Amino acid sequence: MAVFVFGVFLVAFAVISYLSQRSKIGKSSFRQFPGPYQLPYIGRIHDLPVKYMWLKFFEWGREYGPVYRTSMMGDNFIIITDEKVAEELLVKRAKIYSDRPAFTSLFDSKGNDGPEGHLPLLGKNKYWSRQRRLSHSYLIDARNKFYNGIMNHEAKRFLYRLVNDPDNFSNHLENMASKVACEMAYDDSSSSTELTQHSLRLLTQISPAGPITNLATPLWNLPLCVNPWKRAEIKRHDEERKFWKGVMANARAKWEKGESRNCFARKYFESQTNLSGDGEAACVFGMVALMSIFTVGGPLHYFLMAMVLHPEWLRKCQEEIDEQCGGKMPTLADCPRLPILRSCILETMRWRPNIPTGVAHEVEEDDWYDDCFIAKGSRILPLEWAFLRNPEKYPDPENYHPERYLSSDWPTYREPLSIYPNMKTFTSFGWGQRRCMGQSQTQDELLIACGALCWGYNLKNKIDVVTGKAIEIDTESSNSLLIMKPSPFEMTFEPRSEKRREVMIEQWRYAEQKDMEAREDFLRMARREKSFMTARSTMLNL
Ligand code: HEM
Incomplete structure (x- = not known):
């Protein structure tokens, strides 16, 4: 029937x-x-x-x-x-x-029935407009005040993990992006793995390669009892909201004890906003955090691939970093002096765009x-x-040419090289009023992460132990989700020297220790202040 x-x-x-x-x-x-x-x-x-x-x-x-x-x-x-x-x-x-x-x-992807949706998917309504304004201002604030430290810290962890467990690089790099996102949103990266899982589930749900109801759309309207796709989505939706609201409730509890450091949640608790409450804020921060994982992870995968396939560019990046950063891992302050690294990153994103359909x-x-x-x-x-394959703007578009931003022979060359190339006018971040809000974060995070990789490692093909030959990487095989990521591939991370290997281990141990101490100091101060305030109000009430 x-x-x-x-x-x-x-x-x-x-x-x-x-x-x-x-x-x-x-x-x-x-x-x-x-x-x-x-x-x-x-x-x-x-x-x-x-x-x-x-x-x-x-x-x-x-x-x-x-x-x-x-x-x-x-x-x-x-x-x-x-x-x-x-x-x-x-x-x-x-x-x-x-x-x-x-x-x-x-369900209600355009947010016609209420504000607790997915910001990038909302229709052009009042919820989208206020959520966009709020997250935009929070992202600018994070850039100006605190995310540099978080990105540096997580890049050190990433390099350290590669020393010990290089074959698992794909998970490490996504986890790095997820930890940065969680720290920015909640000052707490303990839920980074769960955030990544929710990201993947949402991304699959909205991609043509996801449930069949994305293509055979009328199937979505079948009654629930014969509709496995809708039942699966109810489960995914409820679990995602439970997760977002759970981390937000933890952030509030921490903030109420005075123990929250700089993050979006703290800024929200401390300021007047026109959001409807913690439920809406939970969705906004959850969504912004979620957006930063595969968008940063995709280009990082392809950057590794590009460096393996083009060792001459890896060498140029390494020479530039060694000369300009005084032997240290690059930071954002070095950005103007690293045009070759910036060109290699941008060319990676052109060669293998993150969201190829737009x-x-x-x-x-x-x-x-x-x-x-x-x-x-x-x-x-x-x-x-x-x-990104327009041959007039990008001659020989199928091939990887970072020099198109470094030499005046190419149409995309622009001076001064202390500023260009950058991602500001790059089409990949979309258009008009809906243009991506994560462009600066992407640029900064990729500069730190890709710079750290070149500084620490020689990136090479993996050698087949049986044949002794290099294992080829298929650069064309990828997932078919809205955000592109290459199919799993193998490669080798060889520390540039024994000394560099030791530095990567030591700098992470030091950073971890310092981070723990900073957190403990902050907690001690927060608790002292809280007991002072309690004593003061008791005195005043006497
Ligand atoms: C390589 C990295 C990234 C690329 C290529 C990218 C690309 C895009 C694109 C194409 C859009 C849609 C624009 C349009 O509709 O015209 C978008 C929207 C958006 N992006 Fe990104 N993105 C990236 C990273 C990020 C990051 C790291 C964040 C997190 C802060 C982020 C947050 C957002 C948000 C919140 C929107 C929704 C804007 C709206 O609908 O008003 N993106 N992005």
């Missing part, structure tokens, strides 16, 4: 959406964008591979031009493959191009571009993979 009802529903839905699409387009005397022939309702969903979907979009871009249309399951898509068009629509016309499309396999915006009103009609509700996809 359920299958019959579902079948009727599907057919009715297909007919209605086909007719409404036709009537809308028919109403307009304007041209339509070119694009592949669309089948009623399903559009071209059958052409889109779940794996590496961006490659198909890229191929269509070559066939149909810089802006083309397609559709899937009743949703219209406008795919942009030229950054000038993205600039025109998503930045200059941001007023109507800053909404987000709904994610079918999440993140879709939704247009709120009917609009026209170049005489072509864009219907209200269309999803606008700025195809990042295509922007």
Whole structure:
């Protein structure tokens, strides 16, 4: 019976959406964008591979031009493959191009029913606007006041872990990013592993390669008793909220005892905000923390890969660091003197972009571009993979060329090298009012982490013990989630010298000891102050 009802529903839905699409387009005397022939309702969903979907979009871009249309399951898509068009629509016309499309396999992803959602996925509503403003100001504050120390500390831990357990590098680098995020949000990194797990579950849930309901969207509306996807999402959703609210409650308890150091939670408890309460704040900080794991982890994986494949660039980074940082691990203060390192990082992110499909915006009103009609509700996809493979801006785009930022022979070269290249205008961070808020954090964290890796290690292919030959790395194989990460690969981390190995061990032991002492000193002071305040108020009440 359920299958019959579902079948009727599907057919009715297909007919209605086909007719409404036709009537809308028919109403307009304007041209339509070119694009592949669309089948009623399903559009071209059958052409889109779940794996590496961006490659198909890229191929269509070559066939149909810089802006083309397609559709899937009743949703219209406008795919942009030229950054000038993205600039025109998503930045200059941001007023109507800053909404987000709904994610079918999440409950109320746009936040129409309340504020406790996922900030990057919220529609353009009052919750998004206040949460964005708040997190933006907290991230700036963290950059100015305290995250440098956290990043340095975690980079030292990372290098130390690689000395002892190099084969597990992928987990170590994600854990480093997660610990930085947890410290920034809660002054407590003990939940970093759990945060990473929640990140992966959410990322899977919203990616085309996740549950089938992301593509076969009508399945999401089946009754709960025959809907395993919705039941799984209820579980994931509840566990995620329980986790976020749990860490927030711990942060509040710590703050109430006066034992919380600089972090987002403390700033929130101490200031007036227009959030609705701890529940909303828990979601904002949880989400910002969660956003920083795979976004930083992906480029770090690819940086390692690039350095193994291009030892000449590793050597150049090492020479630059040795000359400019006085034999020490680089810090943010060294950034202006490290253009080669910055170029290698940026080129890594161009060569293997983190979010290759880009993140879709939704247009709120009917609009026209170049005489072509864009219907209200269309999803606008700025195809990042295509922007970063534009041969005019990035000659020989398939290959790794950090020199494109270092030599005036290349179109992307810009002076002074103490400032450029940087990530400020890099398209990967999105567009207009929805542009990423983590760009500075990414730039700083990658500089510290990649700088530390080059300073500490020679990065090489792993040698097969049987054949004695180098194990090749497949640079094209990756996950197919919204945030890209390479398929597992092997490599060798060889300390640059025995002395450097000892320094990496010693500097972590020292940093760990100092961190423990700083925490204990802070606690001692906090407790002393608290007992002083208690005694004072008792005296005043006498
Ligand atoms: C390589 C690193 C990163 C890349 C490539 C990246 C990319 C993006 C992109 C493409 C968007 C959507 C922009 C749009 O809709 O036009 C976005 C949004 C966002 N990013 Fe990032 N991101 C990165 C790192 C981070 C980090 C570390 C954080 C954490 C602080 C972060 C927090 C956010 C937030 C909160 C949004 C939502 C903005 C909104 O919807 O208003 N991102 N990011």
